[in-house]
Amino acid sequence: MVLIHSGLLQAGVYVVRPMGTYQALNFGVDVALIGVIGAAFALAPLVLAIPVGRMADKGFAGTALFMGPVLSLLATVGLIFADNLWWLLGFLMLLGVGHLHAMVGGQTLIAQRSSNPKYERNFGLLTFYASAGHAVGPLIGGLLANPSGSQIEVAPALWFAAILFIFAALASAALVKPRLLARGDSSSRGSFFRVVSTSGYKPAIFVAGATTSVLDVMLIFLPVVGLALGFSPVQIGSLLAIRALASMGVRIFLGKLSAVFGMKGVLIAGLCVTLSGCIGLGFVSDFWLLATLVGITGLAMGIGQPLTMAWVSRIAPRDSMGMAISVRLTSNRLGQVAVPALAGLVAAGTLSGVFFLMAGLMGVAATVTSRALSKTD
16 A cells, blocks of 8 residues: 555656646746745755654654645645745645655655565665656646647646545555554654764765755756757656656666665666766757657666665664654755755756756765765675
């Protein structure tokens, strides 16, 4: 049920967020501020991640999982009726809070139910289902928003997302149980300083934040780049779907790949290929060549998130797993606030510069990974 929930929720989120970009453009927002609009999704969760992690460590991971689609549903319905930029920002923030609850709840349940050798496999499956949602959501959302190929109407796509969130809530309702999978001494749960002082934890959350923010920038700015190049929302949705399908292709095999080449080798390879792909994207304007590069880059992008989940879960104190995951998500959200905002400033000068920014961030992440992990990891 956690896996099904992940697919449905991520599909809904990946419908809503590109539609938020289109709504912002309809309101007359300058392209330099698009990154700030995208960052609104991460702003509130940046503050709330630690309390949600404590909630999961107290045994309410299933409740957090259920609250995710409920809050996301409220945000989506609000966006349908939003008539100005401030409402748009507020509901995107609420969507981010819902997404945060779902991520902390789902990842905590997977971590608590997995043995050490199974982390890569199980987190690979979790993110495989998420990628399925990433593929289906933007594709159908683009078709619903632009059925005639002319004017963009976001409301039909947002209603579709609302339905997905309803089914995600139903899928997780049975997991709303008091103290589900709570373990250990309650006095030791939720220690922020204990978690962040764990050896190797800071590099792990930096790499996690870097890989997530790069994915976020692509989600936010592909609609902008596509409109500049004359692509339709259906074509943009297709590109996002290709990226997600490529990520699915690698995630289903992550357990086996890590067993053969080691987590360090697989993770660095993914970061380096992402770096190369981002550089290529900065020079391409043909749709089919762009689709090919998005597919290759998406394949590599599919590696970072599940392997950093496994990295964090493997080194975190067992009775503070929810806190460790929530701090990782805080790092992700910090990247999702700072990097898209910076990308927006870069985009005001040149859209291709956004991809070069992502490439540079991947280079730093690869260096950090190389130094932090041993050859046997």
